Structure formats: C-alpha cells, structure tokens
Amino acid sequence: MAQQSTETDWVSRFADEVIAEAERRAPGKPIVCASGLSPSGPIHLGNLREVMTPHLVADEIRRRGHECIHVLSWDDYDRYRKVPAGIDPSWAEHIGKPLTSVPAPPGSPYGSWAEHFKAAMEESLAELGIEYRGISQTEQYTSGVYREQILHAMKHRADIDGVLDRYRTKDKATGKPKKQQKPVDEAELEAAEGSGAATEDDGSAGAAGYYPYKPYCTVCEKDLTTVTSYDDESTEMAYTCTACGHSETVVLREFDHGKLVWKVDWPMRWAFEGVVFEPSGVDHSSPGSSYVVGGQIVREVFGGAQPIGPMYAFVGISGMAKMSSSKGGVPTPGDALKIMEAPLLRWLYARRKPNQSFKIAFDQEIQRLYDEWDKLAAKVADGSAQPADAAAYKRAVGTAAGELPTTPRPLPYRTLASVMDITAGHDEQTLRILSELDPDNPVTSLDEARPRLDKAEYWITTQVPADQRTIVRDEPDKELLGSLDEQGRASLRLLLDGLDDHWSLDGLTTLVYGVPKIQAGLEPDAKPTPELKVAQRSFFALLYHLLVGRDTGPRLPTLLLAVGADRVRKLLGD
Secondary structure, rough: HHHHHHHHHHHHHHHHHHHHHHHOOOOOOOOEEEEEEEEOOOOOHHHHHHHHHHHHHHHHHHOOOOOOOEEEEEOOOOOOOOOOOOOOOOHHHHOOHHHHOOOOOOOOOOOHHHHHHHHHHHHHHHOOOOOEEEEEEHHHHHOOOOOOHHHHHHHOHHHHHHHHOOOOEEEOOOOOOOOOOOOOHHHHHHHHHOOOOOOOOOOOEEOOOOOEEEEEEOOOOOOEEEEEEEOOOOOOEEEOOHHHHHHEEEEHHHHHOOEEOOHHHHHHHHHHHHHOOOOEEEEHOOOOOHHHHHHHHHHOOOOOOOOEEOOOOOOOEEEHHHOOOHHOOOOHHHHHOOOOOOOHHHHHOOOOOOOOOEEEEEEHHHHHHHHHHHHHHHHHHHHHHHHHHHHHHHHHHHHOOOOOOOOOOOHHHHHHHHHHHHOOOOHHHHHHHHHHHOOOOOOOOOOHOOHHHHHHHHHHHHHHHHHHHHOOOOOOOOOHHHHOOOHHHHHHHHHHHHHHHHOOOOHHHHHHHHHHHHHHOOOOOOOOOOHHHHHHHHHHHHHHHHHHHOOOOOHHHHHHHHOHHHHHHOOOOO
C-alpha cells in the first residue's frame, strides 16, 4: 500500500525527493522548506498555495520521523507600492517606504500596514493547522543579521551583474536595459500579489555602475534612492534620495537601513537558511525570472544550492458575493474559512498537484463540494477510497502534530444551509428541525453540528442573494389550491396522509418521491421512468409554490421538516 501511495500522491513524491536531496547536501541536519509572503495587502487564496504546498511536504517529512522546519518569510521590508482600492488616497505619501513603516489602514488596531495584513493571515494559518517558523525580513535586515551577506553581494556585484546581463536585452537607441519581465496577464499578476517577488527590480546599472543593494533614505524612509559610490575596503557608500533630496555617505558594515534587490535577496536567503524545498508562482516561470536567475546567483555568488521548487498554478474563485470579499478584491483564507471547515479547505490544496489550477467555490457549488467531501470520508472509513484520495484526506484532516478540530455530527452542508435559510438562525427552531432529521439518533445540541452549522449559516447570509432566500408562506395559496384537478388534490392527500409515518429526512425523501409513483400504479421503490420523472417534477413544483411561492427551493424533505408538520398541513389545505 505504501508503495502505491508514493506513486500516486504528489506530496509523497516530493517528500522522497526532498529527503534524498537533504541527505546529499547536509546529512543529519534539519530539513528546511520555505515560503514567502508580502503583507502588502490582503493575502489571498492564491497566495495560500505558496504556504500550503511546502506545508504539506514538510508535514509528510515530519510524519516519517525527520526533523523538518517550514520557514515562512514575511517580506515586510518590501516597499509599499500602491494604495489599494478603498483606502484613503492620502496613503500615497507612503509609497516607497518599507511596509513596516507605513501606518495601518484606518481603524486598524495594528501598528503598521504589514502587521495589519500579517495578523489576518496568521489567524488563518493557525486555524488551518499550519506549523511554521515566521521570520520578519524587517527584523532580519534592521538588526544586521544579513550584514555579511550584503557586504558579500556588494563585493561580488560585478559577478551578479554578469548573471543578470545574460538575460537583459538592450534598447538599441539608449543602450539601457529594458524591463526584463512582464506578467503574462492580469490574472497572473493578481496571483503574484502577496509573494513580494513580481515587482521588485534587479538593481539595474546606473551611471555609477551596478549595485545589488537599495538603501531606504534615513530622512524620508523611501527607497527612491540611487547609490552613487561604494568602496569595498572601507565599505563607505554614498547615496542620494530623489524623493526628499537627502544625500549622505554611510559605512555599510554599520548601516542597516536598506535591503538587497529581490533577485539577489531571494537566492541569498536560500543559501542563508539552507532551503531544500520552496515552490514558486507563475511570475517566476519565464526566462530571466527571479527563480531562474536566482538559481545561478545562489551557486555562483553565495555558494549555495537552488531549492527543489515546483511552479504552482492559479487558484480561481467561483461566484463570491462582493459584499463579503476583502475590500471587493480577491478573497482571503479568512473569507473561505467563514464558510468552510479547515479540513475541507486543506483538502482542496492537497488533492491537486501544484501545477494544476483549481477553483474555490463560494456559490452553490460549495454544497456539491461538501457532498463530495462527505462521500470521501465514508470511503476512507470503510477502506474503499483510492490510495491517492485517502492520502489527500489524511493530509486534510490532520498533521503530524495531530488531528484538526472537526464537527462531531457532520450533517450534510446543504441540509444545514437550508435549515439556517428557513429558520433565519433561530436556535430553538433549528434544534427542533435537526433533532427530527433522524428520530432514531436525534441531534440533542446544536454544538454537535458545529462548526459546520455556523459555516453554513454564514454562507447563506452572505453569499446567497436575497431573491434566492427561502421565505415560507404565512397563509395558504387558496387560489392555487382551488384550481387543482382531482389528481393534484389526490397527490397532496397522499403526502399529508403519510407525514406522521415518514417524519424524518429519509422518510420524507421516500414519501415525496413515492407519491407520483403510487399515483402511477407503481411501488414506492420502483425505478423512475422518463414519464415518472416528469410527474415528479410537476409534483415538486406544486409543493414549492404552495410552501414558498416559487418553482424551486431547498430540498423538499428538508423544507418539510423545517416548516413543521402542522404548518405543512395548513399550507397544503388540510
């Protein structure tokens, strides 16, 4: 079984590669997997793949008994690039400053822009059971941790420039390097947001030569600076700031107010941390990209090795209501966790190879997704799941550290959503309905159905448009009841007569599908014919009109339970 799982499960295959590579590089040392996130704005579900991919691999390595560290670099020393939609335009005055030097959005309790967006992601990562060692790049740079690496890069700036030059194309008119790389399209640019890697320059050469280091001005804190000279022996560096006009000469071995440009910073960190596995997004896949260039810089300049690094594909969104997205933008893991349990969200990333794109459903599709998840759980429980499916399930419901919290009584999500739709969150009525779903094993407390119940309620109230919500009639539709022919009246009588004996979810399912069969002279368990399906649809439409005044609605057995037997009898003309 283990052999088969390794062949079919992408996480196991990468774990095999990473363990072998780690043993080759540094036998006996902890294995390092890495991620990087820039808290430049809401960190969205596409960015989550940057963390989830190495998390799953690191967790598999831990399950096998190896010591493995998942390093998560918070690129909070990146420059503030733009003011997002919905933020006071006056924040434009901070463009060019480190994210940790920019005030948090209005009303935030956090001390900086970076901390504000980092906090939301940290909360989601905790709920998802992701274990990591967080590293603030602001702290690394400003405390001098990278001082020797910076001096080394400056000393070898000609070598770095040579690597970068292999990918530069010159403008014939000016002789200056063109911009190396553009995102393929807007979707890929959106996917790259949050990685901190897509928009940084490579320290292109100026009049004074090439420098891979960018100081933040000590007066205005912006990176709109130009290095004008540098002395390798004394490490004296002169720079000017175009934002405020400040110029100064500093001793770089004592100066901690700047950072290496991205295409040098990333490979420096690979060598510094000893990273063996780190994925990269679509923005790193083309020639001249930071991953490709970094692979040469880490070897030729820093004496390290490039990580095993699969490219991960785009994560799309299906039907999210704008009212609940992050400032109308791409939804975050926090948004998703309000409508789905953590194991389900983990499963969406675990079951797809990193290079396979997928969508996360915020619309009606989430009900089908939960049905699929519950069927998989049943197959895993009885041993009939395929090895790769069972492996993805195992990775979703727990980690090497233990199982994630689950709903004690995982009732169908679509059932819970329908109940919360009809009851509008009324606890006493909700408990009555849930207790009647299975009278032989009744739900005795709403806590048995949580957190799934709460997720379903949030989905109904935030993602389902008002015109699709269910409102049960207060009074019978006497006009419709009076217009029914004998067959229509007989169908309602069969339903009403069977209510008491079928008052459970399974029983009412049998009853509503069985009425048209009985009227057709068939047994209640007869297989449906095309003609019978037409009759069933007609009967269902009649019930929906009489109960909620529409052609469709929640599943009828759930709807009948929710409405209650007495009210059903009243609305159906009994």
